[in-house]
């Protein structure tokens with residue numbers, strides 16, 4: 562049996578190039594991180610070979626004594642990492658990723674075409690929370706369920722809870738979803754609980770982006786108020802690529818969440834668990850209970866604060882005026898440039914971040930903002946000083962965009978382009994026969 566270099570030098574070379582890119586670039590995508598060598602060792606282990614449909618002690622295949630031990634350990638560590646062990650919470654660690662985890666919850670507690678409300682995607686929500694456009698039901702969530710997104714108050718950049726409440730009373734959703742992909746502030750869980758109770762809805766938090774911050778108690782605790790909490794495992798939590806669903810063990814609104822969710826994961830939507838991922842996740846969740854992890858998450862937040870402060874000093878407008886967590890959302894529209902161009906120029910300089918829509922945007926393809934996150938570079942040891950420097954480099958990139966815009970709209974170039982478009986330079990003449 563050969564190692565990768567011998568067995569497949571082509572794939573080895575691609576991996577090496579990607580590793581080089583990860584080393585060389587400033588990784589500022591808010592949903593990314595660098596997991597540990599220990600996690601990667603577990604993910605790259607023989608655990609990938611085993612089928613284990615079912616749950617520990619109740620499998621459809623033989624030979625699962627060690628897999629049972631592993632999954633039970635992973636579950637125990639998950640509950641401990643989020644301080645809900647002994648508090649009548651359960652967890653399913655088999656979801657393959659964040660979107661499947663969310664869809665599994667929906668199919669567990671809703672009937673087809675039941676109603677749900679999540680934060681609108683152009684206002685920071687995730688596709689899997691029910692995104693649709695006036696023309697198209699984009700996400701499977703909005704195809705199989707009736708989605709009525711709630712939105713931000715565009716003047717503050719904060720969730721418009723008053724409007725959420727009014728809409729919920731009219732729309733009568735069975736599920737309200739907290740959580741976001743591009744929201745720099747905490748959610749008001751007590752307020753959302755009240756709204757959910759007033760209309761008889763389940764309250765779920767998708768903490769994918771901030772699960773590391775939740776585990777370290779540096780942001781508000783969604784477990785206190787929600788019935789169900791879902792997460793990815795590869796963002797601020799810094800684990801392998803996967804998902805988890807936490808649920809209250811006591812029945813909620815007459816539903817036994819434990820059996821409904823476990824059945825939705827398997828056999829509802831998945832087959833065999835990815836045991837290599839569960840192995841990596843168990844390693845990550847051990848680390849998530851350590852003092853170093855708490856210190857890391859505190860740095861994620863303080864580094865993001867330093868980035869936000871420097872951007873504000875440089876004159877940038879941040880959605881909501883700042884950040885309480887690991888990301889900032891910069892509104893570039895006052896400068897007259899868009900997020901797509903800024904992303905492109907910064908990418909050329911190995912500064913990796915993403916274009917993002919900001920409240921009030923007309924187009925999702927050419928959004929007016931960029932999203933910048935601190936988890937990955939904090940893992941690589943950046944402090945507030947380096948993050949302030951990062952803000953300066955982003956500023957330089959934006960200036961280059963402005964220069965390019967000046968060139969494109971400058972009258973000399975405009976005149977020259979008119980000249981190029983004249984019959985003297987007609988392309989049709991040159992290529993027609």
Ligand code: PLP
Pocket residue numbers: 592658659660661687689740741742767768769770793803
């Ligand atoms: N939920 C939120 C809030 C997310 O931001 C994301 C991904 O960015 C997901 C769910 C989906 O996770 P995945 O890409 O693992 O399906």
